[in-house]
Amino acid sequence: MFEDVTSVTLHSALTGLAKRQRVIADNIANIETPGFLAGRVSFEDSLRTAVEAGRPQDTTIAVARSLEPTREDGNNVNLDHEVLSNIDTGLRYQTMLRGVDDKFGLLRTAIRG
Template sequence: MDRRHTDGGSVRVLEDITSVTLHGALDGLAKRQRVIADNIANIQTPGFLAGRVEFEDALRTAVQAGDPREGAITTARSLEPTREDGNNVNLDHEVLSNIDTGLRYQTMLRATDDKFGLLRAAIRG
C-alpha cells in the first residue's frame, strides 16, 4: 500500500509503508537504547526498577492493519525480582539487550540505506 501524499504539488515518496515501518522500528530501537543506558546508569540506585521498551508487536499489528504510524512504543518498569535494596537491574541482561538492540538498529539502518539506493537507481533510470 502506497502512502504518498501530495504537498504543494510535490510527492512525498518517503511516506510509503516500508519507509514508515523502518522509521518506526528505528524510533523504537533508539528508545530501547536510551532506556538500557538509563538502567545501567542506575544499577546502584536503591529502589530503581529497570525499564523495558516494547514496540515490535504493536508495530507488526499496525503494519498488518495498513498504517505503521499507529504502532506505539511503550515503556514499562520490569516486574523481575529485586535485590535487597529494591533494585532489579541485571547487568548481564542489559549488556546482552544492548548488543541485540544495536545489531537490530544496524539492520534497520542497512534496510533504510538499501531503500534509498533503490530510489536513487529508479531516479537515475
C-alpha cells in the same frame, strides 16, 4: 517526504529501537540506585499489528518497569541482561539502517534510469 509503508515502518522500528537504547542506558546508569526498577521497552507487537493493518505510523512504544525480582536494596537491574539487550538492540538498529540504505539505493537507481 517518504510516506510509503516501508519507509514509515523503518522509521517506526528505528524510533522504538532508539528508545530501547536510551532506556537500557538509563538502567545501567542506575544499577546502584536503591529502589530503581529497570525499564523495558516494547513496540514490536504493536508495529506488527500496525503494519498488518497498513498503518505503521500507528505504532505505539510502551515503557514499563520490570517485574523481575529485586536485590536487597530494591533494585532489579541485571547488568548481564542489559549488556545482552544492548547488543541485540544495536544489531537490530543496524539492520533497520541497512533497510533504509537499501531503500535509498533503489531510489537512486530508479532516478539514474
